[in-house]
Amino acid sequence: MINKLIDKIKKTDAPIVVGLDPMLDYVPSCITKKAFSEYGETLEGAAEAIWQYNKAIIDATYDIIPAVKPQIAMYEQFGVEGMKVFKKTVDYCHEKDLVVIGDVKRGDIGSTSKAYAVGHLGKVTVGNNKISPFNEDFATVNPYLGSDGITPFLDICKEEKKGIFILVKTSNPSSGEFQDRLIDDKPLYEHVGEKVAQWGSQCMGDEYSYVGAVVGATYPEMGAALRKVMPKSMILVPGYGAQGGKAKDLKCFFNEDGLGAIINSSRGIICAYKKEQYIEKGITEENFADASRMAVKDMIEDINGAIK
């Protein structure tokens, strides 16, 4: 799957991923109204609204992007109905041949970690059947529990030729509270980065490893250091746009081959219809998804302009 991701990035010339992180107040009111009139102001109604919202954005962008990253928390907040839409979104993205990065940030130990790996990337055994429960292509994973938490994911990645992105340095302001603390003169995130490189060397694709890392766009200097620590790992970079990360700061996340990083934007794309610059171009609530396509194109130009 890492080979497919690289291949699709090359073909679209777009090292980006669209974060499908739907909050209910992002959804245009024409969609929520219709969903509520059909299902009521219920979890079913909310789920239907975010499904229609997602579908329109996917339809408007799938041919010019390599991948999407649904943030599962945004679905989980609507309970079981939200989880249904998470699954429906993953399946629909596969129909459109998109690579799906499940932003699930799971992390546990032993058989529990295996259960997460199976649920999101693998197949669960029921009697004589093997069934894919959520079936993402990649999942994000939290490293706090150490190798016991990661190894079960590696096993499933090898079996299924899928991948993970391990949290190394997150994009938020307080990420330094623990991640930046010095251990033997090196920050914790660098120790985690070294483990990522080690874990990654066990499962290599053609050019990059199945094991990538998450490093926030808001910390470019740390990104530059981590790029060297994990030369064969794809870096998934959140924090561009709404969180303050700028295109000019992104070059250091890439290798000299022009690859090695994939930049996420969520609100910047899915809420583009609320931005003045697109409203001026004739965007309304009704054609909100066209704004997402425009925003994707602008993002690709912005990033390629800065890194090439």
Place this chain on the structure above:
Amino acid sequence: MINKLIDKIKKTDAPIVVGLDPMLDYVPSCITKKAFSEYGETLEGAAEAIWQYNKAIIDATYDIIPAVKPQIAMYEQFGVEGMKVFKKTVDYCHEKDLVVIGDVKRGDIGSTSKAYAVGHLGKVTVGNNKISPFNEDFATVNPYLGSDGITPFLDICKEEKKGIFILVKTSNPSSGEFQDRLIDDKPLYEHVGEKVAQWGSQCMGDEYSYVGAVVGATYPEMGAALRKVMPKSMILVPGYGAQGGKAKDLKCFFNEDGLGAIINSSRGIICAYKKEQYIEKGITEENFADASRMAVKDMIEDINGAIK
């Protein structure tokens, strides 16, 4: 909810929690056979089997325990159908007046962390309605992302009078890879423990804080140190029994008031029917839940014997 938890521990004289972590191969074949004959060897069939298994164990133990801890990974591995049973289990435990600790180990930032907090402990707003999606009483949370990940949970805890247990020192062999590393001459887990105490001071119940910690039974010396660092935090202690933690090592997790810790056992209780000691007492696959009740009683005796 922390007051209710303490109250129930006092009433049952049982500082324990039963981990409802059903693997399909834990479920007696009489149950899986029936479920598969009704729903096929499908995710629905698997979900029905673990629901019947859970229900029997809850029915057999609810009056002698204060709390349960369903591990969501074990449900998530069965996809949406598994999540339905997670919710059904939480609801059923509430009917039985049990405190429910959702072992979800979630952790993200800002609005994403809020979405998890809302989904598991709070209420989500849909139009004019406020709906509880999963409705646990406590959730476990991962600290790697720092305060940005924790604060949204604290906000919801204050609103709903619910609580969290933050991973501090986990029970697994490799937990030391990052958690034990020295920062300014103190291990990372102790720094996390200090933050737990700080976060916890913002939301106090009568005796203990809404903010507890997870510290593995397999590391009693660290437990003793952390007990002092976080005097007002309940410690949720996994690792007793199957993972190797012994009752004699548990005293250090408790305060002098005899409170302050709650010991989890999962396999030791829910798979008790497979143990020689209960088979000898007439347990078969058919009356497996009776073994769980016996194992709960034995566990309470074992622990109270060691800590009193």
